[in-house]
Amino acid sequence: MSTSLLPSDLRYTKSHEWVRQNPDGTVTVGITDHAQHALGDLVFVEVPEAGRVLAAGDAFAVVESVKAASDVYSPIAGEVAQGNASLADAPEQINSDPYGAGWLMQLRPAAQASAGGLLDAEGYAAFLAETAE
């Protein structure tokens, strides 16, 4: 099994989302290389509308491969600044560039939101190794 890409500047969840801290205080969220590989070719993606308020753990997006639909969960609480509209016509960007063009949403974290439960790249890699088949 190939080792997946794990940028070291991101944080990760056990449900295979990644979080990037932006200079303006927002965060960008997407799904990891491991997740896109497991899902296979994506054919439809639903991203949230700006203004939607999310609690940590809320399902905020749906990614559909040919075979099945999967929910994507918000790693932290906050308000959606924008969803990635380009995914409507090109969902495959998640497969080809999961940490770049395949981003799902930009979120304004709630004041009391904690990033404490998130894993760093090493922690996520260890989690993948533990749960590998």
Next chain:
Amino acid sequence: MSLTTPLHGRHLELGARMVDFGGWDMPLHYGSQLEEHHVVRRDAGIFDVSHMRAVDVEGRQAAPYLSYVLANDVARLTAPGQALYSCMLNERGGVIDDLIAYYRGPERFRLVVNAGTAEKDLAWLRTQAASFDVSLTSRDDLAMVALQGPNAAARLEALWPRDAAAAALALRPFHAVSPAGLAGNPFVARTGYTGEDGFEILLPSGEVTGLWNALVAGGVRPCGLGARDTLRLEAGMNLYGNDMDESTTPLESALAWTVSLDGPRQFIGRDALLAQRAAGGHRKLVGLLLLDKGVLRSHMKVYAGAAGEGETTSGSYAPTLERSIAFALVPAATGDHVEVDVRGRRLAARVVRPPFVRHGKAQISL
């Protein structure tokens, strides 16, 4: 523990993502289900379908026996190599399985049945055979591959000796031959489950890896069950267990064309179908094209307005159309447009008549 085909090791070596299919460990895809779908529409792909089962039916009463147990009429098969697609029904007209029946010569037929229903089919066939002078042989010794795509014929021509290739290429659709001069004496049929030209080849288990490797080395792309499903759905072909089962009749499943219902021939399920046809007003299987954005799947509720409600039986994203399509079992009075409950939202869909795609081209207006 899973059942495996003789090609199982090859699938793993090729990096296949494996999945359970009716108790068999089979390749879902080898990297990209979408690419595999496209290569079959544009070039040539090969599928391991060894989990399906061939059953040889031979003996003095082979023809009258099959005439009784099959809804389509084997009397139409007059020349060796001719085949037909048929349902096998229970007394209520419900579909036990769909299959292809090949006439091989006087008193010799071969049936090819689905993997998930093989044991059920054999038990049924054996029970029905009790009152006929016929022998049934489940050919567990045979493996099967499906070579499909516009370039399938060219790949066989490049691989096989000239006379054997010529015999295969001369086959008309729904005909089979065992060309001379090939290791293992393969049974080659011009049939398929994709809507493209192609061949389904039955041969001894010990020979299948050699054939697979030679075709792949010649440029044929290995394709998995994921692509097989999107190809057959686009081609308007039913999947047993989804689009029909023992609770549906062929008349309800868009398979009336496979039933030879008129005439004096007695077959299991005939009376039930005649009654259903006379009564009219029964459910019908239709094609759906999703108009809103999303993906149709099986078991989604369909709202047909005043006509009532139905349910999708198969659904997927259709890679050649770049749209989502489905089959749905709906009330008889269902019109041109319906709504489908897709993950809690009611999306608009248009009722269309399959096939959606044939020989690589859309058959419905998008």
